[in-house]
Amino acid sequence: MRKLLFQSLFRPPFTEQAPAPDDAAVNELASAVGNAARRRLGRSLSIREVDAGSCNGCELEIHALNNAYYDVERFGIRFVASPRHADVLMVTGPVTKNMREALERTYHAVPNPKWVVAIGDCARDGGCFAGSYAVVGGVSAVVPVDLHIPGCPPTPTAMLQGLLALLERVDAGAVAP
Amino acid sequence: MPSLIDLMLEGRKVPQHSPWPRAMVDADLWKFAAGELARGRWSLLDQWAEPASVHMAIMDGLTAEIATVSLDCPDHNYPSVGLHHPPALRLERAINDLFGLTAEGLPDARPWLDHDCWGVGFPLGNRVYGLSKTSPYRFLPAEGDGLHQIAVGPVHAGIIEPGHFRFTASGETVVRLEQRLGYTHKGIEGLMMGADLERAAALAGRVSGDSTAAYAYAFSKAVEAALQLAVPDRAVWLRALVAELERLANHLGDIGAICNDASFTLMHAHCSVLRESVLRASHRAFGHRLLRDVIVPGGVSHDLDDEGTKIIRAMLGNIRLRFPALIELYDNTASLQDRTVDTGVLTPALAKQYAAGGYIGRASGRSFDARRTLAYPPYDSLRFEVPVLNEGDVNARVWIRVREVEQSLSLIDQILDRLLQGPLRAKVERLREPREGMAIVEGFRGDVLVWLRVQDGRIERCRLRDPSWFQWPLLEAVIENNIVADFPLCNKSFNCSYSGQDL
Numbered sequence: 001m002r003k004l005l006f007q008s009l010f011r012p013p014f015t016e017q018a019p020a021p022d023d024a025a026v027n028e029l030a031s032a033v034g035n036a037a038r039r040r041l042g043r044s045l046s047i048r049e050v051d052a053g054s055c056n057g058c059e060l061e062i063h064a065l066n067n068a069y070y071d072v073e074r075f076g077i078r079f080v081a082s083p084r085h086a087d088v089l090m091v092t093g094p095v096t097k098n099m100r101e102a103l104e105r106t107y108h109a110v111p112n113p114k115w116v117v118a119i120g121d122c123a124r125d126g127g128c129f130a131g132s133y134a135v136v137g138g139v140s141a142v143v144p145v146d147l148h149i150p151g152c153p154p155t156p157t158a159m160l161q162g163l164l165a166l167l168e169r170v171d172a173g174a175v176a177p
Numbered sequence: 178m179p180s181l182i183d184l185m186l187e188g189r190k191v192p193q194h195s196p197w198p199r200a201m202v203d204a205d206l207w208k209f210a211a212g213e214l215a216r217g218r219w220s221l222l223d224q225w226a227e228p229a230s231v232h233m234a235i236m237d238g239l240t241a242e243i244a245t246v247s248l249d250c251p252d253h254n255y256p257s258v259g260l261h262h263p264p265a266l267r268l269e270r271a272i273n274d275l276f277g278l279t280a281e282g283l284p285d286a287r288p289w290l291d292h293d294c295w296g297v298g299f300p301l302g303n304r305v306y307g308l309s310k311t312s313p314y315r316f317l318p319a320e321g322d323g324l325h326q327i328a329v330g331p332v333h334a335g336i337i338e339p340g341h342f343r344f345t346a347s348g349e350t351v352v353r354l355e356q357r358l359g360y361t362h363k364g365i366e367g368l369m370m371g372a373d374l375e376r377a378a379a380l381a382g383r384v385s386g387d388s389t390a391a392y393a394y395a396f397s398k399a400v401e402a403a404l405q406l407a408v409p410d411r412a413v414w415l416r417a418l419v420a421e422l423e424r425l426a427n428h429l430g431d432i433g434a435i436c437n438d439a440s441f442t443l444m445h446a447h448c449s450v451l452r453e454s455v456l457r458a459s460h461r462a463f464g465h466r467l468l469r470d471v472i473v474p475g476g477v478s479h480d481l482d483d484e485g486t487k488i489i490r491a492m493l494g495n496i497r498l499r500f501p502a503l504i505e506l507y508d509n510t511a512s513l514q515d516r517t518v519d520t521g522v523l524t525p526a527l528a529k530q531y532a533a534g535g536y537i538g539r540a541s542g543r544s545f546d547a548r549r550t551l552a553y554p555p556y557d558s559l560r561f562e563v564p565v566l567n568e569g570d571v572n573a574r575v576w577i578r579v580r581e582v583e584q585s586l587s588l589i590d591q592i593l594d595r596l597l598q599g600p601l602r603a604k605v606e607r608l609r610e611p612r613e614g615m616a617i618v619e620g621f622r623g624d625v626l627v628w629l630r631v632q633d634g635r636i637e638r639c640r641l642r643d644p645s646w647f648q649w650p651l652l653e654a655v656i657e658n659n660i661v662a663d664f665p666l667c668n669k670s671f672n673c674s675y676s677g678q679d680l
Contacts, residue, residue, distance in 0.1 A: 001506055014313060014450055049336045053361040055676045057386025057467055062336050063430075064456070067449035081334035097294040098360045099339055102331050128376075128383055133300045134364035153386065155466060 019146035044076030053096030254405030271291035277304035386675035391620030412476030476602030521667035534623030541569035607634035643677030
């Protein structure tokens with residue numbers, strides 16, 4: 001173990017440059033988000049992730065956000081274990097009817113101010129599962145959503161761009177249009 | 178003693194079913210087959226239904242012969258297999274939830290996938306659903322002094338799929354674990370009915386994200402079996418390459434994640450870097466980090482160019498350079514070994530009874546690997562070993578993955594060496610008569626089974642069976658007498674699919 005740790009001192013880090021925040025995301029947030037109180041949160045975001053029936057593909061790429069290449073924690077973005085500790089609820093999946101209540105309860109357990117980020121194509125409107133007897137059809141059909149990050153699944157870079165846009169809006173204390 | 182072939186001869190053979198036979202049987206033959214499963218002579222590969230019939234796919238453990246028996250259910254019931262053979266219990270509960278077919282004698286009649294949230298009963302069946310009051314889900318009791326219950330989920334503390342775990346504990350020790358799944362049920366088999374092949378293939382690849390390539394592979398092979406379609410050579414080899422890349426990425430991620438669940442984050446950090454290198458190579462070579470939509474009926478949708486080949490070889494070289502030091506670290510960290518050795522032991526007897534596949538079965542003495550036992554091309558021309566251990570603990574499941582990483586590295590090299598030029602995809606014809614096909618492909622967590630009936634380019638019925646159906650119940654067995662804190666370790670060493678099981 002000591003050898004591995006020692007070696008890391010002499011090798012360049014894997015961590016890559018932060019991507020520019022996504023334009024589409026910034027625009028969506030500009031219209032959805034507007035509250036001067038958010039400036040008080042400072043430059044960090046705590047995220048609670050909820051899988052509302054996804055295929056698990058989005059979860060794999062969300063995990064990748066925490067690896068050495070993307071290193072989302074360097075931006076002050078971290079994943080927390082309880083909705084009580086969260087600023088952001090990150091939701092994947094079309095919202096299966098079996099997960100509807102759990103998602104609602106988790107949303108209500110997140111203290112204000114809070115934002116909801118819907119990850120993936122099926123989180124937007126049910127995606128390829130839309131129309132099934134078992135699916136509600138998009139996170140916004142269950143809880144209000146501030147930001148959608150599309151993809152099947154979205155790449156970690158795409159998610160990072162969306163999250164950085166969210167961070168900018170929060171930090172800038174966006175005013176409602 | 179009758180063989181599987183004898184059983185088939187007794188029934189009425191269904192034409193246009195490929196590659197293994199399917200036969201209609203009567204209730205007596207059905208019960209006889211259930212008995213042979215219970216006696217351990219045969220393994221249950223799957224049990225599924227249609228609105229008016231129920232099917233069982235069976236494998237002879239000794240000869241590896243495979244066959245499907247079907248029973249008509251004009252009265253919406255059939256003799257329960259789960260009554261004699263526990264691996265069928267959840268399958269029969271799910272069949273009732275979706276099709277309204279009752280397994281007579283089923284000891285556990287509680288719903289499995291139906292949480293009373295759909296607004297419709299028996300959604301895929303043809304039975305008229307009478308509105309009835311449903312009582313809350315009853316968890317199984319455990320009696321004793323000083324027992325307490327711990328309820329976990331469906332929302333879990335990490336970035337992970339949802340499911341409910343009800344622990345009964347005595348102090349720190351787990352007395353009973355009961356799972357309740359179904360939270361991610363999306364009704365995929367319902368969406369498949371009537372879908373054209375392109376949509377159906379896309380759905381198949383979205384059943385379980387970490388096995389998207391394995392599912393697409395199994396679905397495509399089932400279509401090709403049904404239509405008697407020959408896949409071009411280059412595509413046959415590229416498909417195996419894609420499947421091995423998926424296996425590699427998952428195993429590397431899991432080895433680190435298991436260590437992470439024992440709080441050894443250094444392994445997780447380094448393994449995540451190696452996993453990321455596989456995903457990037459996959460993206461560069463085939464256009465998608467998780468290899469989604471690359472394997473399609475008829476062949477593959479994306480070619481491998483020289484640049485992609487170079488990047489894959491560089492990725493293999495890097496893993497060969499970095500991986501041994503990580504394994505040495507795993508093996509030499511006493512505090513980590515203390516957590517993983519002798520924890521979550523799965524007995525070989527249970528693995529055999531449930532026909533548990535993947536690293537779970539192979540860490541408990543069950544040597545079945547579809548790539549070897551069923552030898553589908555190109556694996557019949559490739560050199561590889563199937564590692565098997567008998568200890569069945571978390572440590573054994575880590576070591577099987579380590580060995581399979583080594584095998585996958587070698588397999589990818591061999592495939593790149595022998596890849597020939599040629600077309601990527603055969604044209605998929607629309608045939609007027611109904612055709613049935615079945616395929617079994619070794620995904621990273623075990624064998625994925627797909628059965629389907631296709632007519633005129635549309636899916637009439639498609640069954641997608643995740644290996645986790647025969648792994649989830651075993652997790653309840655292995656956690657017994659372990660401490661609660663070891664549950665994440667056992668759970669991650671199993672790494673069953675929620676979405677794959679729930680469908």
